[in-house]
Amino acid sequence: MTAYWLVKSEPDAFSWDQQVANGVEPWTGVRSHQARNNLRAMKKGDLAFFYHSNIGKEIVGVVRVAREAYPDKTAESGDWVAVDMQAVSPFPKAVTLAAMKADPALEDLSLLRLSRLSVAPITPEQWTHICKLGGWKG
Numbered sequence: 001m002t003a004y005w006l007v008k009s010e011p012d013a014f015s016w017d018q019q020v021a022n023g024v025e026p027w028t029g030v031r032s033h034q035a036r037n038n039l040r041a042m043k044k045g046d047l048a049f050f051y052h053s054n055i056g057k058e059i060v061g062v063v064r065v066a067r068e069a070y071p072d073k074t075a076e077s078g079d080w081v082a083v084d085m086q087a088v089s090p091f092p093k094a095v096t097l098a099a100m101k102a103d104p105a106l107e108d109l110s111l112l113r114l115s116r117l118s119v120a121p122i123t124p125e126q127w128t129h130i131c132k133l134g135g136w137k138g
Contacts, residue, residue, distance in 0.1 A: 060090060
């Protein structure tokens with residue numbers, strides 16, 4: 001069964017356009033224990049919203065887990081992991097943080113409750129709702 005996630009990236013560091021251009025890209029640099037555990041829980045084929053943080057603050061596309069957790073080569077020490085993400089599709093209409101905050105159906109969204117968490121689970125109901133907001137029929 002497919003699980004759903006949200007992954008954040010600062011677009012000036014790594015953007016949706018770069019993800020699309022690269023096709024499959026290692027998702028590295030996660031240094032939060034909770035986010036690392038979420039990466040470890042991801043299975044090949046799971047889907048994730050690609051969220052631009054800091055600049056834009058919006059969901060701009062969908063990625064798929066192409067390779068499950070493996071040691072993050074960017075880590076100098078510690079038990080950090082990466083996963084490979086593959087671009088699936090842009091969102092026809094970006095879903096902004098402001099729109100999600102204003103939507104009662106998303107009041108329990110991890111992005112709103114744990115705003116600093118860079119890799120977070122999304123419930124199937126939240127996934128479906130956000131896809132509708134963004135006009136994505138994937």
